[in-house]
Amino acid sequence: MSYHGIVIAGFGGQGVMLMGQIIAAAAVIDGKNSTWLPSYGPEMRGGTANCTVVVDEKPVASPVIDTPTEVVAMNYPSMVKFGKKLKSGGFLFVNASVVDQKMDRGDVKIIEIPVNDIADKIGSGKVANMVMLGAFVELTKVASFEAVEEALRYKLSGSKSALLPLNLEAIKKGAEYARGR
Amino acid sequence: MSYHGIVIAGFGGQGVMLMGQIIAAAAVIDGKNSTWLPSYGPEMRGGTANCTVVVDEKPVASPVIDTPTEVVAMNYPSMVKFGKKLKSGGFLFVNASVVDQKMDRGDVKIIEIPVNDIADKIGSGKVANMVMLGAFVELTKVASFEAVEEALRYKLSGSKSALLPLNLEAIKKGAEYARGR
């Protein structure tokens, strides 16, 4: 599939914005076009946050989308809100570590990944978003893992570069989990 | 003549604004319509001041006029500036106490009144404008003298009412001078 309209949503602090930026950047590194559009506003402090990523071979016309082809729900309210907009046949990625209910849609592929648990295992709950990213890239093929690594390297340059190995490890673990489902 | 388009001009301080207001108010008291339009702006301090009075039987359409039917010039620059716009056959009233040059127009009636001299004679140079007013009303019949008196009485009410007799006297002297020309 050459077109991806992705919504990534969760609580503020779960790293959904970064996840989206890496996907968008990686797609560009792979030679595709992309846009990343955040929900914004400091007034939303403590509320939910989400971003929309569109990846396309052609220049992206609309950065807003009606029916995402993929949704990543890092918490329950996000699953409810965006899961129901998901295109029939699309992917719904759910953070199974914190969401225990099921989405009632038979026409989409639901991928449950216990990302917090996996992240905890490799040593830091903070990289749960990277675990999800690994799984997402693995199954959607939205970008190559090389491009994802390059995008991440760019984001974590300078003082943050020490965090790179842990993040890459998390991505790898996420991808492995997704492959092994 | 039922329509009057009058320009009254002079140095600031010569009382041209008040002269115009009295004419406009008197015309209204007589049951006509009128507008009074000042040149305004404090930046013009020390420069010349002028006002335009339109008197008409019908409601006044335009308070701005191209060609006045009467011009009152209280000083030389005003005579030059407005005298040449005067309608053919119109009246040009000139303050002969301060203007010693002549306007070179044969097609208008030039009325020279030494208003400062006349005013000085009755005791105050300050009422020179009222002398001119008397002459003006006398010759143009723009309003009745009763209406002029009423308008003046309204303007000089309250603390200024003591000035009324002197002003009325000045008007009378102006009218007399004009009649006697």
Added chain:
Amino acid sequence: METKIAFGGPKSLSGKEFTYCPGCHHGIVHRLIAEIIDELGIQGKTIMVAPVGCSVFAYEFFDVDGTVAPHGRALAVATGMKRALPDRVVFTYQGDGDLAAIGTAETVHAANRGEKLTTIFINNAVYGMTGGQMAPTTLLGQKTTTTPYGRRAKNDGYPVHISEMLSTMVGVAYLERVTVSTPQDIRNAKKAIRKAFLAQIKNIGFGLVEVLSTCPTNWGMSPVEAQRWLLENMTKEFPLKVFVDKVGD
């Protein structure tokens, strides 16, 4: 010994949950104001003017008539209200960007006219709502999103001292700088707020309380750390002090 409530929430709050970040001092100050409104028995005649800033929703948090003014103009809006309804109690609640930057002229002139108004001024040394930019009250050297190298006097000027500035004015009836970083500070702050309301109610003049407050989020500290930072740094630049008191006891 009988069971009774020693401390409970004031009824002049609407009960809506505050939208502030965890540990943000805005909430403490809201509660103190509501307690004073309760204690003075003025809830039914009080009108609040909220600012644009993190406390933009404050007009929803108090159970009194209220509005939100354009950024910085709360004291002009309040002046309009008070002139229309001189027997009501009108107060503004404003941040340092709102009151000490864009609203400087309105602040100075309301104070100088001696408007019978009460102002609670939240000085948290930063623009909270817009994401942590420099405020007029940001300390020298302090890093913010628009002073990434720390505030430098040469380029960015000095911290503005609103209370010192207003203390020169005849129209001011009560003026104090407080903080709410310890229980004792909170008690003092409450006394100050009471007096700032009394300055209005007794028709003496303008009352203002400057509250040195934390913004844990934009300072990048935990709420407890932020209080400590405030007590160690902000109170040096902005000493706690009663500047004007024409209210008496």
Added chain:
Amino acid sequence: METKIAFGGPKSLSGKEFTYCPGCHHGIVHRLIAEIIDELGIQGKTIMVAPVGCSVFAYEFFDVDGTVAPHGRALAVATGMKRALPDRVVFTYQGDGDLAAIGTAETVHAANRGEKLTTIFINNAVYGMTGGQMAPTTLLGQKTTTTPYGRRAKNDGYPVHISEMLSTMVGVAYLERVTVSTPQDIRNAKKAIRKAFLAQIKNIGFGLVEVLSTCPTNWGMSPVEAQRWLLENMTKEFPLKVFVDKVGD
């Protein structure tokens, strides 16, 4: 004994006739500024910012580059210039309406930032240009076209003391209140203006001279009476004083 000019007009004036009313102090202050520009040898690098007020034409009266700012914003305009050209000398010339009413925020913040600017502030207790309305500095009891019953503190507030207010600020390098009502006053005023320019030239900070001035026209007095009134009344409300001097001699 040789004949030589002891006192003559400065060359930094353009020679255009001033548009001020007879006896208006604006003209005296203009001349003093031009003399200082001459004496400091800075004519070629000085930029003037005129206000909106009777001195709106001032940018034409000085033989230096100049502009006229929106009413009250001269110090913001000057800040923009000075930041663009830090080695030029930029000064503003502002009335009390301009500087102390609509321009309050710009005044306070330019001073507080310590902008390297010089401001000559003409306090004539009235809005001259627009026809004599109340100014922030109008005295209590003074009649103006908008205080027909005399200024009443209760409705109109108190006279604003700009110099007192700005004297609390670290960014201010020179600040003095003078008048030009006697030859001695004029000499003092000139010294003050020189220092306010030096504060800028030496990069120390913001320099401001408040000049108590007459407006014979709107005060309804002869120029000589107006000077007397000023000395008897305005200097009581606004004492002549050096508030800040970081320039030295």
Added chain:
Amino acid sequence: MKTEKLMMKGNEAIAEAAIRAGCRLYFGYPITPQSEIAEYMSRRLPEVDGTFLQTESEVATVNMVYGAASTGKRVMTSTSSPGFSLMQEGVSYIAGAELPCVFVNVVRGGPGLGDIQPAQSDYFQATKGGGHGDYKLLVLAPSTIQEAVELTQLAFDLADKYRNPALILADGMIGQMMEPVELPPMRDLSTLPDHSDWALTGANEREPHKVTSFNIDPYGLEEMNKRYQEKYTRAVREEQRWEEYKTDNAEYLLVGYGTVGRILKSVVDKLAEEGIATGVFRPISLWPFPYTRLRELAEAVKFVFTVEMSSGQMVEDVRLGVEGRVPVHFYGRMGGVVPTPDEICSAFKKLL
């Protein structure tokens, strides 16, 4: 009740009309050519237990108006061009918060500091929205002092009817001119509309009222905007006002508002003397613009000739009304120059 005609300056007549309409609160900052409104108010309001306050700036002014209007009382301010520009943020807030109040802009030559002479170059600002967001002012343009008095009163009533700010768009000529005027009687304050359902007066024995233009949720804000738009649609239906002069058998239609509108009557008379049949369409409500009637009239003439004291602003609304049916020509003077009847005549005749 006083019905005799008084000679009054436009500025003072507007002020007195406001007081007689029940306005007891005036906030303002001096600016030529309308400072007489403030000066009149400072004398007169204390006599009727009203409040006059000279503010520190137009920014403060508009926000004091916001505050006073939020209490439900009648309040007014007046200014001239640069001052009204400074008020735009506040005007947008007032419209968003649906507060009734009256603005007067006595327009002068622009842009920038410009001069202080009569101009019409703030038409766009007045009618299209000088501030941000989708709001409208109810804009009324008087062409005589008598009309200035009547429209001032109407402005207060419309502001209340629509809970929306109204604007008197005059010019330096209307402000400075004197004309005979008949003043309406003093309105009994107890007959003013009741705003107790929303006004901020202290929540005594009722639920608190909240007045705001704020809604952090875009769908909520869209609902608020829909409410505004409904009001505007209603106003477009009910509030189009204009005057016609000799339009009956006119072959050409002259369009102008305010001061120009009355000058155009002289032009029509002059042209009639030369046997040219023209008529004047003078919009009185600039917003809502009287498109409907203009469209009808345009169908019957050879062309439309719009005159403004600007580079051409209202002419866009004329074009929107005429929609290409007949040509629309334009003549304008700028910078505070008032066109005279003669020059308009010759400009017109060049088009024949």
Added chain:
Amino acid sequence: MKTEKLMMKGNEAIAEAAIRAGCRLYFGYPITPQSEIAEYMSRRLPEVDGTFLQTESEVATVNMVYGAASTGKRVMTSTSSPGFSLMQEGVSYIAGAELPCVFVNVVRGGPGLGDIQPAQSDYFQATKGGGHGDYKLLVLAPSTIQEAVELTQLAFDLADKYRNPALILADGMIGQMMEPVELPPMRDLSTLPDHSDWALTGANEREPHKVTSFNIDPYGLEEMNKRYQEKYTRAVREEQRWEEYKTDNAEYLLVGYGTVGRILKSVVDKLAEEGIATGVFRPISLWPFPYTRLRELAEAVKFVFTVEMSSGQMVEDVRLGVEGRVPVHFYGRMGGVVPTPDEICSAFKKLL
């Protein structure tokens, strides 16, 4: 020279583009959704010996811009709707004093405080004149981040060419979105236009320069206005910019600018799938509005369908362009709601 594509936020891309265009002076006051421009400038300008100053307000900002621009240097500020309203007096002064500079308004939902979501409800303010007087801004509306970069650079060049302020009219979406962008090289400051004939730099060995919008004489002010109008006429001739998408055989013309303009491309593609031939006309220069080309295109279609994130503002210019030749329909969302391609499709199809 760096030509690789970077993922950049619109706000930051605009800031970097300004710096690369030779802008070394930025004055600004924070406001969502564009504070990143100021934040970026505060980090970046000191690196290139430039000056960033956070001001005390938008009123101060616009006047600092006036001051800096009067020295002939490239200067910029950015803000969002309420902030731009506060700048209107200053904008009018800058236009009147003929000073080149660049404004950015990242529009949010209004009126009043409104919200902080993307909107297009400041079109009138931008294009018709939010401030007083007869002036125009050169208004450019980007629909991608790449275009935001290019138009920012163009804005500086046009501002210099016309000695007139230019405005980038974006919206919260453009400001907050990230997209790949190729940045132009850093402009050599010595290649910037020479303004030494009028700039205020100190009258050393030359006659003093005076910069002003002031002229107390109305005839003098009218002459100044004529000079402005000549420039505007030239800009109308030379600066109309737009993009077309599939207009060649379109039966219906969709018109939208900025964010809506790009969304309309999706709409056209969707409709094409259903066999409906539509095309997009996307104005890039909002002033001067590309009337000429719109008029041509309108003649070839059945109707024109305008979409805006407002209650309908640009649609007036569309109507002025189309002049009644074909019907002009409108669909709008307000208050910060961004329309989706699907809803636009259905709104369109209702008209068939």
Added chain:
Amino acid sequence: MAKVQGYIEIDSERCKGCGLCINACPVKAIEFSSEFNSKGYHPAKYKGEGCIACGFCYLSCPDVCITVFHGARRKTPVGV
């Protein structure tokens, strides 16, 4: 003076886990709960004993979550 006895109640759904009450309590009678509330915070929780009803926690709480009682603990909670 005899030591006052008291207890507190915390509205744990309203609590944002800022810890200011914990920091303020002179007798360390409050701690973080290990549970999450629906906002995702670890709310503060009364340890169940030791409170001297000084009110410091009430004073310090920015979210008006705490009610302080004089006297012995009751089973029925008292509303805020």
Added chain:
Amino acid sequence: MAKVQGYIEIDSERCKGCGLCINACPVKAIEFSSEFNSKGYHPAKYKGEGCIACGFCYLSCPDVCITVFHGARRKTPVGV
């Protein structure tokens, strides 16, 4: 110290007749002219003697009309 001798020249066309110089002169060496200038004012005029070149008139003049000279009066006027 010997009394300085001086004289002044007044640009009478520029003068607005405000009288501030007259008021300031310590030796009363200036008076109003009875003539009008073209602006309509009675300009100030040097009485012709007595000036001590103190400069007070120059200092006080708001319209920069006065030039003060040290020494004896010359016939040829000196420009301002």
